[in-house]
Amino acid sequence: xxxxxxxxxxxxxxxxxxxxxxxxxxxxxxxxxxxxxxxxxxxxxxxxxxxxxxxxxxxxxxxxxxxxxxxxxxxxxxxxxxxxxxxxxxxxxxxxxxxxxxxxxxxxxxxxxxxxxxxxxxxxxxxxxxxxxxxxxxxxxxxxxxxxxxxxxxxxxxxxxxxxxxxxxxxxxxxxxxxxxxxxxxxxxxxxxxxxxxxxxxxxxxxxxxxxxxxxxxxxxxxxxxxxxxxxxxxxxxxxxxxxxxxxxxxxxxxxxxxxxxxxxxxxxxxxxxxxxxxxxxxxxxxxxxxxxxxxxxxxxxxxxxxxxxxxxxxxxxxxxxxxxxxxxxxxxxxxxxxxxxxxxxxxxxxxxxxxxxxxxxxxxxxxxxxxxxxxxxxxxxxxxxxxxxxxxxxxxxxxxxxxxxxxxxxxxxxxxxxxxxxxxxxxxxxxxxxxxxxxxxxxxxxxxxxxxxxxxxxxxxxxxxxxxxxxxxxxxxxxxxxxxxxxxxxxxxxxxxxxxxxxxxxxxxxxxxxxxxxxxxxxxxxxxxxxxxxxxxxxxxxxxxxxxxxxxxxxxxxxxxxxxxxxxxxxxxxxxxxxxx
Numbered sequence: 001x002x003x004x005x006x007x008x009x010x011x012x013x014x015x016x017x018x019x020x021x022x023x024x025x026x027x028x029x030x031x032x033x034x035x036x037x038x039x040x041x042x043x044x045x046x047x048x049x050x051x052x053x054x055x056x057x058x059x060x061x062x063x064x065x066x067x068x069x070x071x072x073x074x075x076x077x078x079x080x081x082x083x084x085x086x087x088x089x090x091x092x093x094x095x096x097x098x099x100x101x102x103x104x105x106x107x108x109x110x111x112x113x114x115x116x117x118x119x120x121x122x123x124x125x126x127x128x129x130x131x132x133x134x135x136x137x138x139x140x141x142x143x144x145x146x147x148x149x150x151x152x153x154x155x156x157x158x159x160x161x162x163x164x165x166x167x168x169x170x171x172x173x174x175x176x177x178x179x180x181x182x183x184x185x186x187x188x189x190x191x192x193x194x195x196x197x198x199x200x201x202x203x204x205x206x207x208x209x210x211x212x213x214x215x216x217x218x219x220x221x222x223x224x225x226x227x228x229x230x231x232x233x234x235x236x237x238x239x240x241x242x243x244x245x246x247x248x249x250x251x252x253x254x255x256x257x258x259x260x261x262x263x264x265x266x267x268x269x270x271x272x273x274x275x276x277x278x279x280x281x282x283x284x285x286x287x288x289x290x291x292x293x294x295x296x297x298x299x300x301x302x303x304x305x306x307x308x309x310x311x312x313x314x315x316x317x318x319x320x321x322x323x324x325x326x327x328x329x330x331x332x333x334x335x336x337x338x339x340x341x342x343x344x345x346x347x348x349x350x351x352x353x354x355x356x357x358x359x360x361x362x363x364x365x366x367x368x369x370x371x372x373x374x375x376x377x378x379x380x381x382x383x384x385x386x387x388x389x390x391x392x393x394x395x396x397x398x399x400x401x402x403x404x405x406x407x408x409x410x411x412x413x414x415x416x417x418x419x420x421x422x423x424x425x426x427x428x429x430x431x432x433x434x435x436x437x438x439x440x441x442x443x444x445x446x447x448x449x450x451x452x453x454x455x456x457x458x459x460x461x462x463x464x465x466x467x468x469x470x471x472x473x474x475x476x477x478x479x480x481x482x483x484x485x486x487x488x489x490x491x492x493x494x495x496x497x498x499x500x501x502x503x504x505x506x507x508x509x510x511x512x513x514x515x516x517x518x519x520x521x522x523x524x525x526x527x528x529x530x531x532x533x534x535x536x537x538x539x540x541x542x543x544x545x546x547x548x549x550x551x552x553x554x555x556x557x558x559x560x561x562x563x564x565x566x567x568x569x570x571x572x573x574x575x576x577x578x579x580x581x582x
Contacts, residue, residue, distance in 0.1 A: 003222040004302045005046070005069040006214040007091060007251060011115070012098030013106035017128040020197040021098060022072055025055075025207070044234070044249060044304025045072045048282045052211060056204040059143050067214050067222070069282075070207070071302045073234075073249065091232050091251055093218055094210060095123035101130055101162045101194070105169040107428055113173050114430075115362070122217070124191045124209055125177055127166060131196040133159045144194045144202035145181055163194065180209055187217075228323030229255035229301065233263065235317055237306075242276075245306050248321060255299045255307075255323060262332045263312065264319030264339030264357075266379060271327045276308040316379055318356035341377065349373030350436075351390045353382050354403040363403045366429050372436065373397070382423060384410035391418040396443070398422065401432055444557065456491075458553065458566040459484025459543040461524075463535060469523065472530040474504050480521045483561035484543065487515045491544040492526065494534075497572045500541055501529035518561060542569050550581030 010018045026045050048069040053060070073092065097112055099105065116123050131138045135155035139147060148156065163179065170177045170190075180191035191209050195202030214222065231250040239245045246263075255261075257277055262269045278293035299305060320338050324331050341357055343364040352367065352374055354360035360379055367374055375397065376389060382402050390400050398418070402425035407415075415423060422439055426432035460482045467478025492500040504525040506513040516522045529535050542565065545553070553566055573580040 003066060003068070003219055004300070005067060005071050006093035006210075006218060006222055007071045007073060007249060007302050008210060009073045009092035009095045009121075010098060011095055011112040011123075012126075013100070013103070013108040013112075015100075017100065017126075017197040018098050021096070021126060021128065021195070021203075024197050024200050024203055025072070044247070044280075046070075046280070046282050046303065047072060047207075049211075051282070052207050055141070056143075056208050058146065059204050059208055065211050065215050066219070067211050070210060070214075071249070071304060073304070091249060092119075092121050093221065094214060095121050096126050096206070096210075097123050098126045098128050099166055101127050101159075101166065102132055104162075104166050105173070107431060110173060111428055111430060113170075113175060117174075118365070122213065124180070124193060124206070124213070125170075126197075126202075126206055127163060127192055127194045128197055130159065130194045130201060131199050133162060138196060138199040138201055141200035141203065143204045145205060147201050148194075159194070163192070167192065180205065186213065227253050228259070229253040229299070229321075230323075231255070231301075231321045233315060233317055233319045233321055234304075236312065236315060239306075242308050244312055245278075245308050246312060246315065246321075247304070247306050250299055250301045250303045250305065252301050253323065254301070255305075257297050259323045260326060261309070261321055262324045262329070262335050263309075263315050263321045264335060265314035266316060267314065269332055269335050269339060270311055270314065271324065271332065272309045272311040274307055274309055278306040278308075279303065280305075316357060318358045341379075343374060343377045344368065345375055345377070346373040347375070348394060348397055349375035350393075350397050350399040350401060351376040351378075351386060352401045352403070353378050353380065353386065353405050355379065355405050359403055363401065363429055363432070366433050367401075370433050370437065372433070381405045382407045382411050382425075384408065384414045387411050387414040387418060387421060387423075391421045395420055396440075399424070399436065399439075401425075401436060403427070403429060403432055456543050456545055456549070457484055458545065458558070458562050458569055459486050459490075460565045460568070461486060461492075461541050463537055463539045463541070464521070465537045467523075468531045468537060471532060474525040474527040475501070475529050475531045475535065476523055476525050477531060477535070478521065478523050479541075481516050481518050482540070483518050483559075483565045485515050485517045486524070486543065492541045493544045493572065494542070495540055495572065497575055498534070499528075499544070500534050500539075501526040518559075542572065545569050545573070545581075547573070547577070547581045 010022060012018050022045060025047060046069060049065060049067065052069065095116055099109055130136060133155060135152060135158065137151060167177050175190055177190040177192045180193050183189045183191055193202055193206045193209055195206055229250050230252040231248045234247040234249060237245050237247060255277060257274055259274045260271060261274055262271050277296050277299050279296050279299060280293055293306060320335055322331060322335050342361055350372060352363050354363050356379060360377060364374060364377065375393060382400055382405060386400055391398055398421045400423045404427045405425065407423065415421060424432060424435045426435060461479040462482055464478040464480060470476040486503060488503050488505055491502045494500050504527050506516050507523045513522065550570065558566065570581055
């Protein structure tokens with residue numbers, strides 16, 4: 001049975017050279033057309049085996065492979081990779097993780113590694129920008145194994161320093177990697193291929209490793225299944241003269257013009273007919289074709305194409321597409337299950353939104369790992385309805401996490417009315433989770449602060465020796481705060497439970513203070529007492545607490561010293577009132 005070309009996804013941190021690498025392989029300049037030279041959309045490029053033979057001739061001579069080529073997918077980031085899936089997990093057969101040799105492992109690199117681990121996708125590492133190593137002498141398109149032999153010793157030493165730093169960083173994330181020409185077992189060690197996307201050095205080595213891995217380990221997986229085509233939607237686009245079109249990857253079987261297909265939506269799959277199949281020329285790509293697409297009647301996997309259908313209402317990125325016999329084909333039920341979003345919800349929790357099925361599930365997975373409950377979820381931008389519904393939850397769950405989505409104008413206007421609602425967006429999942437955790441911690445601190453201002457908190461002070469500065473009206477004494485925090489207007493009691501006046505003011509030198517915390521030594525003015533009568537040097541005084549606040553105080557996040565003072569205060573109060581605070 002003939003084997004199809006493997007699907008290869010390219011991942012990595014922003015600006016580490018993903019698109020530039022593909023531009024070098026196919027001889028194009030897609031990156032120059034992207035906003036800010038950063039990939040904005042998914043793309044797919046077919047690289048035929050003859051082109052690979054040409055690029056790798058210095059390494060392989062006349063050797064031939066049964067793999068017909070490689071189908072590369074360029075993604076805006078790791079989040080798009082998770083939208084590319086089939087029934088077995090990831091749609092990609094192989095992946096390239098691009099890492100800048102000087103910058104090393106960065107946030108999106110870590111995210112990409114986690115994604116690759118979850119999807120169990122075999123991958124190689126393209127260690128990019130070797131041309132930036134001090135003293136490196138480049139030669140256009142030269143294999144790395146030949147290039148490294150021509151470098152001076154101090155340059156190789158500098159190169160090795162950077163490379164082994166990256167290998168060490170990868171090890172911290174559970175990835176055992178080594179330079180590809182030094183590996184004994186490719187099943188145990190991830191191949192690291194030094195390259196320069198700018199000069200083309202190392203690209204032949206990279207292509208050869210990908211073809212070799214595909215042929216050696218993936219041949220049975222690449223056997224092209226007979227029958228109706230199966231694929232994944234990359235993007236929905238508006239094309240002049242055609243209306244809305246679908247960019248897709250066909251990963252199995254055959255797709256023909258006129259075929260009836262079922263496509264996943266947010267609800268039930270739609271059943272429609274294929275009006276046109278537009279295929280980029282080899283080494284060209286869907287996103288930014290140099291030549292016109294070829295209109296084809298029939299397409300065999302694996303391929304990246306643009307299709308036009310009679311109806312694509314409700315279709316979403318990441319949705320499956322499959323050739324069916326008609327509206328009652330049993331395969332539609334399977335497709336509906338595959339399209340279904342697998343997110344566990346709870347009665348109380350936050351709202352999450354993402355740009356595609358896979359990225360939503362990736363966010364939900366990270367929430368679960370961090371014990372963040374989810375009440376509602378959805379695909380697409382954050383809308384006014386999302387804001388209103390989230391604002392109806394209990395205060396701690398009035399939160400929306402948005403992964404790679406925007407906030408609509410209506411939603412922004414509604415947010416201004418919802419003071420307690422928090423909306424967090426980020427294109428990096430784990431950063432989004434970190435932002436949420438940080439916000440929760442800040443909210444807790446604010447809540448504690450608010451509650452401390454509602455009623456007195458447990459605190460204990462000691463009147464210092466030789467520090468009675470005025471006896472009365474008001475008494476002014478020097479004290480050390482032994483535990484908790486004191487503020488003006490708090491009433492004091494002594495260890496026998498007798499009232500000892502009210503704190504009128506707190507001063508440190510010439511400065512009036514709003515409060516004083518544990519460890520501070522300050523002067524306080526106390527009304528309604530006379531030093532030498534109700535209070536004396538070295539007396540221990542407590543903040544007087546009300547019984548109704550006792551249970552609330554016990555439930556709060558008190559320090560160990562505050563807990564101890566709270567219990568001491570309860571013992572003092574219960575001498576007069578045995579059931580105080582119970």
